[in-house]
Amino acid sequence: MLVNADIYVKDVPGQLVAALDPMSVLNANIIGVVHSREQVISGRIAVNLTFDIDPERIDKLKEIWKEKDVIVVRIDSAIDLRSIVFMIIGDINAVTIEELMIAATEKVDIQSKNIRIYSNSSGRNTCMISISVKTQEELDALDDFISKGCEERGYTYIRGVE
């Protein structure tokens, strides 16, 4: 499980290493450490950590940190969102695109979306959509769904390259 945490450690030498040590003991894979020296509060420095850990070991980690006088401000799962940007061209409008998006929402768990529609006097309108989902599988399912949806409706679907 990918986790992101904000912690505060004492602004004295060796404290950051002391906070990171238990992570290797618990087999956590440290992905990022952001050490903010400008954020010193009551003699403590803010550190943001991103790491991969077995969810069952998170309580143990918090327990060890507490023993080492590390203050945990926030700890939660960091979801690595996958995004897709694509265009749809055809006899489309806000309603038809919204209907397609509602149908897509029933297939995958959409985290965020941004839609822009441009009208054209010829009736062939262009829509650019960016969508974020949680997993590659959801991204593939979304791609497949939009592709088939566009084919059925006679729209042109333009997606990116991997």
Next chain:
Amino acid sequence: MKVFISGFGTVGQGTMETLIVKAMDIERITGDKVIITGVTDSKSYAVKDDGVCNFSVLGSKSMSGKVGPDMKDGKSTVDIMKMVDFDTLIEASPTNVETGGEGLVNIKWALENGKNVITVNKGPLALEFQELMSLAKEKGCILKFEGSVGGAMPIINLCNDALAGQKIKSIQGIFNGTCNFILSRMDSGLPFDQALKEAQQLGYAETDPTNDVEGYDSASKVVILANSVFGINAKFKDVNVTGITSITSEAISLAKEHGMVIRLIGEVSKNKLEVSPRLIPKGHPLSISGSLNTALINTDLAGPVTVSGRGAGRKETASAILSDLIAIMLAQKKE
């Protein structure tokens, strides 16, 4: 090596010119000479067992539009091939992706009669690739087709020889220079119709541009790559094809706003055969402008390998034919 050239348009003439210019190199590399014993175009033919006069054929074509004084008068290219002795057919007649056209008939006859074949004609390969390869194997002949995909861009030999042993996961590419030219001009603000007209005036697009702009030409190349590189028994009808005729100026502008361009991309992998317009970030190898062909080959060991070259043209396509011919001559020398 005695050679018969079927089709004497730009590519056929370019091939003959190249064989004249490169005669000494060919002899140095292979230890053998190339003698052209037969040439046909749509209306006329020239044959001679000890070799036609290349300069006369080229001169006649240039002056009168015919390869010589002899007219076909209802005779097929197969009828002409029967008149003369040769070892290798160079098939460069016009492509027909619906039936394979005369090119398919010519290739089949040549293979059945123990002749090697070099084809730049995509139609027969897109329709009956596996059947033609099996026939060549059965008859102990060599069938080569490097110039059928990407002209001077050496993609087939690159995948099968230079990248031999690696797993090729996918190939994505710009396989039609005409579409890329049109989309590049649309990047500069021209609407589709005007960009197409400009492509026609410059000789990039045919009077009837359907084959190019509807994606059929790219789809033929996707089929050839699927068969020759991935070993998939794919046919033209298996490719999911979308052309570029529906691309609006708004779509181009919108892509530009987001740092992207739209390009017609052919994609081949074990589970995907597709030709469609795609959004490509600027700076990506497939974002190139102009009439070049480019392919991005994704491999397991070497990672992504990009190859680029002129997709069509007199000398460019002849260069692929020359490399195929030398490969055949060297292979037969070993036997």
